[in-house]
Amino acid sequence: MFAGRYAPSPSGELHIGNLRTAILAWLFARSTHRSFLLRVEDLDRARAGSEEQQIADLARIGLTWDEEPLRQTDRGDVYRDAITTLTARGLLYECFCTRRDIAEASSAPHAAPGAYPGTCRNLSESERVIKRRERPAALRLHSSVTELSVTDQIHGTYVGIVDDFVVLRNDGVPAYNFATVLDDLLQGIDQVVRGDDLLSSAPRQSYLRSLLAPDYDAAAPALTYAHVPLVLNSREQRLAKRDGAVTLADLELLGFGTSDVVARLLQSANLPGDPGREPSAQLQAALRVFDPDVLPREPWVFTEF
Numbered sequence: 001m002f003a004g005r006y007a008p009s010p011s012g013e014l015h016i017g018n019l020r021t022a023i024l025a026w027l028f029a030r031s032t033h034r035s036f037l038l039r040v041e042d043l044d045r046a047r048a049g050s051e052e053q054q055i056a057d058l059a060r061i062g063l064t065w066d067e068e069p070l071r072q073t074d075r076g077d078v079y080r081d082a083i084t085t086l087t088a089r090g091l092l093y094e095c096f097c098t099r100r101d102i103a104e105a106s107s108a109p110h111a112a113p114g115a116y117p118g119t120c121r122n123l124s125e126s127e128r129v130i131k132r133r134e135r136p137a138a139l140r141l142h143s144s145v146t147e148l149s150v151t152d153q154i155h156g157t158y159v160g161i162v163d164d165f166v167v168l169r170n171d172g173v174p175a176y177n178f179a180t181v182l183d184d185l186l187q188g189i190d191q192v193v194r195g196d197d198l199l200s201s202a203p204r205q206s207y208l209r210s211l212l213a214p215d216y217d218a219a220a221p222a223l224t225y226a227h228v229p230l231v232l233n234s235r236e237q238r239l240a241k242r243d244g245a246v247t248l249a250d251l252e253l254l255g256f257g258t259s260d261v262v263a264r265l266l267q268s269a270n271l272p273g274d275p276g277r278e279p280s281a282q283l284q285a286a287l288r289v290f291d292p293d294v295l296p297r298e299p300w301v302f303t304e305f
């Protein structure tokens with residue numbers, strides 16, 4: 001199966017930046033005759049009721065998806081099995097560093113900015129025994145590359161860091177990069193459309209996918225990426241809920257219906273939007289003319305409706 005997806009974290013209501021990315025992900029998938037899947041990325045931050053609210057809002061703006069949404073907290077066994085496999089292949093090692101240890105080590109001269117400096121890579125077994133008494137270990141990937149190039153439909157060729165990133169956090173929770181890559185692989189996803197704040201994680205994820213694919217789906221196609229520009233507030237910072245009326249519910253209180261919001265979001269992406277039509281009809285009209293090449297390359301600054 002070939003599929004695209006939208007994978008929100010249920011940490012609150014979706015704001016118009018999230019909704020815009022979801023619409024674009026749907027347009028990319030449907031315009032290339034892919035399935036479109038939803039995944040609830042609730043391993044880290046989940047607020048009660050958010051998942052239902054988010055899914056209801058995605059339906060309200062006219063999106064359709066092809067299977068029951070996948071919820072990451074239901075998939076502990078899947079992540080554990082993959083950790084076991086990666087461990088058996090000698091690809092993981094224990095890391096006992098605190099955030100502060102890493103900040104100090106990675107600020108040393110010649111360290112790649114933002115990269116784990118490999119402090120725990122070559123600890124001896126006796127050193128590990130001592131450190132295990134002090135704090136629980138995270139598991140890091142033993143990467144054999146330091147950077148990787150990915151191809152993105154918006155950004156072109158992007159070269160970024162691949163370090164020994166965390167796969168299992170020291171509180172036992174699968175790390176974002178790992179859970180995302182494994183789920184994409186197992187769900188048959190081959191197209192990733194998301195905010196461009198995640199572009200720098202694409203090389204790490206692409207590398208991990210190449211390591212996991214032989215165990216899960218040797219025929220897995222390469223990922224197609226499109227990291228779309230974010231929506232910013234009037235101070236040119238990433239839009240957040242504290243920036244005022246930015247959710248469907250907020251805007252409705254101000255008299256703007258879902259059709260108005262969808263029209264505005266489509267227009268912001270250089271696509272036709274008609275507030276006089278139902279959201280799903282607007283999306284179908286946008287789908288007929290959708291072309292990634294006409295999408296704006298700059299962030300959309302949202303001031304007020």
Ligand SMILES: [Zn+2]
Binds near residue numbers: 095097
């Ligand atoms: Zn470490």
